[in-house]
Amino acid sequence: MSGSGEGQGKKTVTACVLLIGDEILSGRTKDSNLSHIAHQLNQIGIQVREARVIPDIEAEIVATVNEVRAKYDYVLTTGGIGPTHDDITADAVAKAFGVSIGPDPDAMALLQAHYAETGGDFTPARQRMARLPQGASMIANPLSKAPGFQIGNVFVMAGVPMVMHVMLDSLLSRLEGGASMLSRSLTASIGEGTIAEKLGEIQSRHADVSIGSYPYYRGREFGTSIVMRSVDSSALERAATDVAQMFAQLGVSAVEGEKT
């Protein structure tokens, strides 16, 4: 690989996203958290390399957290930190780290003030949301107050998307990004099968650019979006030039951007 882009030389920083919850595996809930997290992490130079959806079963959470926290730079989890009996993520993460879990004075004070203000009872169930694993630090939740937490390289967030969004905003400054993944895309009304060989040749000439081919269908209208990704801006431009040239040679006009 060679290149003069600014991404060169920076290290690759990776993340794994764990979506915790029976409701996603049963099909009840369509996850929308993964794509949001991936977009946000991408922007600060962190690549999501894997995601897993796992059930609300302690042994599964413990084993998975321990496997992926050793494998990736960061692990972000969503789901299972509410007040009910099926919210077992915090306890499971504590167990994964081999530490105890208990009420955190700051989190207790925060939630106590919140429920005093809103007129809700600060029930034992709600107090569960102020429990943190030993050594964990809070992730602020400006929306509904009950915090997420960080322990080691694992960041535990709520599953409700709008709560997850504010927690992610709260924690992003704690993450150290690496080389930013840049992307370019071109779309044309032509089938994948027609461009596949030329596109494969282009990929083989641009090893430092990842070239993806994504067909789309709109009733009778169809075509292909080519998405090019690289940490090297110069390499990316060279690949994009070749892809544009390929479309031109095939006599189809390509537009910047993608269709899904």
Next chain:
Amino acid sequence: MSGSGEGQGKKTVTACVLLIGDEILSGRTKDSNLSHIAHQLNQIGIQVREARVIPDIEAEIVATVNEVRAKYDYVLTTGGIGPTHDDITADAVAKAFGVSIGPDPDAMALLQAHYAETGGDFTPARQRMARLPQGASMIANPLSKAPGFQIGNVFVMAGVPMVMHVMLDSLLSRLEGGASMLSRSLTASIGEGTIAEKLGEIQSRHADVSIGSYPYYRGREFGTSIVMRSVDSSALERAATDVAQMFAQLGVSAVEGEKT
């Protein structure tokens, strides 16, 4: 556990879903395949116990397929079986099973006829889609013809949702379901924190029913949906009766069904 429901005595059949594709991990594409697969499998008594999103990297696909096909009764994959260079799922699955991959005469004939009919060239790239691992059997694709395949307990499907849907329809009859997971749900305009303790007690009295609590928010409107799942219809009804009674005692009216 005890119960008189018809699910009792049938074995539990499990599945893992692998969503293969860089585009899901980059946030470009929001997956909608998992919830569809989970719903369809649920209906025939197969429980999705885990899902993973992994990149278009051969070593990752090989390792993951081998791990999960040993762990679950069935593995269903989506993505990576098109004509372009980034479609590497078929080769990776062949490698996972330690078998060769090559053109399948039936698949070749099928695609040749399809392109003859539609006037497209049956290019070498498109011919790649007629390659099957040794010992695999085709999964029919009535929509765009290029088949998926089954090898052992692994079912390989396209990633484009409408193509995946018809492939899933084609393969469902090959799966042997176990006990059907039944569900009931009740929704009320009350916060999780208020019902958490009573709900936890209900869960502890109904070990053969999995009770999930899912808050929802609509601007200022909020509430909680309680989803109960069990293979035992009688146990499910008993739990639902207790949950309904809990809401009644709290003075809130509950409606059948869920909100998300």
